Amino acid sequence: YWFGRPRRATLDAWRLQGLPPMPDAGEYACPAEFLDLVGMDPLQWGGLPVNLGISPPFAERTIREDASGRIWQDAQGIVMHDAGRQLTTPGFRTRSYVSHPVRTQEDWLRMRERYDPATPGRYPPDWEEQAAVLRRREHPLMVFIAGLYWKTRDWVGFENLSTMFYDNPQLVHEMMEHITVFIMQVLERALRDVQVDCVCLNEDMAYKTAAMISPA
Numbered sequence: 001y002w003f004g005r006p007r008r009a010t011l012d013a014w015r016l017q018g019l020p021p022m023p024d025a026g027e028y029a030c031p032a033e034f035l036d037l038v039g040m041d042p043l044q045w046g047g048l049p050v051n052l053g054i055s056p057p058f059a060e061r062t063i064r065e066d067a068s069g070r071i072w073q074d075a076q077g078i079v080m081h082d083a084g085r086q087l088t089t090p091g092f093r094t095r096s097y098v099s100h101p102v103r104t105q106e107d108w109l110r111m112r113e114r115y116d117p118a119t120p121g122r123y124p125p126d127w128e129e130q131a132a133v134l135r136r137r138e139h140p141l142m143v144f145i146a147g148l149y150w151k152t153r154d155w156v157g158f159e160n161l162s163t164m165f166y167d168n169p170q171l172v173h174e175m176m177e178h179i180t181v182f183i184m185q186v187l188e189r190a191l192r193d194v195q196v197d198c199v200c201l202n203e204d205m206a207y208k209t210a211a212m213i214s215p216a
Contacts, residue, residue: 022034058073141198
């Protein structure tokens with residue numbers, strides 16, 4: 001029995017509604033007390049201690065912040081607009097995107113360097129010890145992998161990727177092929193050393209509003 005863990009902001013709201021006080025376990029985690037309360041079965045949250053992300057990341061920086069909010073660049077190289085200091089509640093920030101780092105073939109070649117399976121730091125220095133602990137576990141181990149659409153959408157942007165499927169399918173194929181091989185090569189050692197019980201291929205294609213289409 002397991003479900004997606006609520007964000008810290010959700011837990012804060014539930015505390016106002018009667019949830020007992022519990023330790024803060026971070027934005028995307030839950031304290032053990034909450035898991036016990038809802039009867040969730042143990043699961044190796046976060047999966048393998050292997051870095052499948054961007055390396056090196058972009059420097060996070062604020063480009064502008066005023067009464068209208070903040071424009072800033074995140075670790076993925078995405079420039080976005082959000083409420084900035086005006087947001088007084090913790091948790092997920094509603095934001096709009098200004099630009100994404102990959103617009104041309106040349107941009108992609110530079111981004112590709114940040115997804116090199118041989119980059120130092122993909123595995124922790126004490127991997128052998130951590131792998132031994134995982135082999136002795138008594139609960140399921142799940143590996144989370146961002147899907148091909150998810151990653152290319154982060155690089156290119158939703159609208160740009162939608163048109164790129166038509167205008168430049170060769171570049172889309174090249175990006176998806178690279179991230180596929182990258183994931184396989186990074187995980188090869190981990191899957192050799194540790195038996196994994198399940199894999200979650202995350203995709204992020206939904207939208208927050210529904211569109212009504214009138215018949216012609």
